[in-house]
Amino acid sequence: MASAGAATVLGPLTAVGAEARGPVEQGTGPFPTEGMAAYSPNGPHKLLKFQRRALRPKDVAIRIHYCGVCHSDIHTVRGDWGKYPYPLITGHELAGEVVGVGSSVSKFKVGSRVGVGTMVNSCRQCRECQAGFEQYCENGNTQAYGSKDRDDSITQGGYSRLVVVDEDFVLSIPDSIDLAEAGPLLCAGITVYSPLRHWSVAPGQNVAIVGLGGLGHLAVQLASALGASVTVITTSPDKAKDARRFGAKEVLVNKEGADFSKQKKTFDFILDTVPYAHELDRLIPLLKRDATYCRVGVGKLTTPNEVGQMHLVLARNSLAGSVTGGIRETQELVNFCALQKIKPEVTKIALTGIDEAWSKVVAKRARYRFVVDMNA
Structure with missing residues (x-):
């Protein structure tokens, strides 16, 4: 079973590297990138340099343009739902564009507008997965962050500049939806x-x-x-x-x-x-x-x-x-929102603004979704 969203940590950064901003349309990886990681339940986020895996046959590499800030990110890091490994990059409302595809990818091409939500893998074999309810995978789905994948690696999330995900867990974003407003739809x-x-x-x-x-x-x-x-x-x-x-x-x-x-x-x-x-x-x-x-x-x-x-x-x-939805139902939602012109009300922030945004979320001052802008 191909894993998804996995990352190898290389070490902390003291500043955003220019190399992480550039295009990666060529090559099959591994892909060096960077993101904002939590190193403890209550400490500030710090830049982390790490590596996304090389493309497998059904993988797509996605340059992340935006990632929504979900209260789940806060609960996870602060230990409200149990212990998680640090350093940990959260974020599971990703939107961006495809910059690389594996040899067997059939749903996307370089330049496709895409998103990734809370899940990046599941067993694909159990009754729930076969029925399109990957969120209820009987063997446990793989979450976008802090989750052990099928190859025993730990996933890192969307407060980062690039991600590699199996195409079966990638959503297509219609042109009528602003990428900055797409991510929050996926969680x-x-x-x-x-x-x-x-x-x-x-x-x-x-x-x-x-x-x-x-x-x-x-x-x-x-x-x-x-x-x-x-x-x-x-x-x-x-x-x-x-x-x-x-x-x-x-x-x-x-x-x-x-x-x-x-x-x-x-x-x-x-x-x-x-x-x-x-x-x-x-x-x-x-x-x-x-x-x-x-x-x-x-x-x-x-x-x-x-x-x-x-x-x-x-x-x-x-x-x-109830908890999230399967990939098929999530795509249905995205298409429904495009048709009905439904969108979240977002406030864009820079990667360095995550801690302040978290404070506002806890204080009920978010109106109504903070979204990390990777180009800010």
Whole structure:
């Protein structure tokens, strides 16, 4: 099985090297490159010089132009989801152009506009992979960073200038989508699109989106485009105007003592994008009978939420979860966004601005996705 996204660390850099900026249209690698790595849970990012593997038959080399900043990057480095090896380059919302192809590549050519999301490999053999659900690979998929690949190498992510990935885990980006706005679709976008599709959100339904951040602001647009009447539930009153701009019909401010009695049994589906522990018992009664409350935000694993069983049984409601989507479904999402003109609201930053951006994400000051611009 060909591995993907793997890297060999060569050593730290003190400055961005000019050689990493230039084209690599020729040659088959290995490819020297550089990125911003975390060396500890709370320390600053530092430049790291490392090497992407030589092209294998189905590999494509991608010059990364942009990479979105996901809250998952922060959770990973800070140990919220367990221990990871350092130095670690995170970032799994990559967008750029193909600069090299392996001998058996059939889907892309040099110059193709492409993206890479949260996964760069899977076993390809289990029932889930065969069904197009690589995110649920029974043998464990290979994540874009901090993940042991099939050749035992550790993957390094998209806060870097170049990546080598098997073509089966590369997405095609239509010309109508700005590359700076493409990356967030491949994690934030698909994470909310997949449950909206799975629970068959459609015209005539009332849908609530809990949280208006990187995931939530795309969920509002997507649910609206699918025909639902959308209500945003947020703890930030200052986001009400933005929520309506993204397509919400109503906004509920979820503050202490808020009275939601008028919204009881209103919603056909609730999608919760908040990664932190918060009270669910005041929100589950807003579901209609047999409706589902789905969580996609994941914070610290040591801080579990508690849900009172009574609120679930009284209306036969379901509490569910969902994680990203398969490659086929992610491409479907990208094409849907191109058709519906759905895009994330992004703020571009330089590689050296990652630490400041992380601070703003944690403080809920991102509006609504930071994107690393490799040319900044």
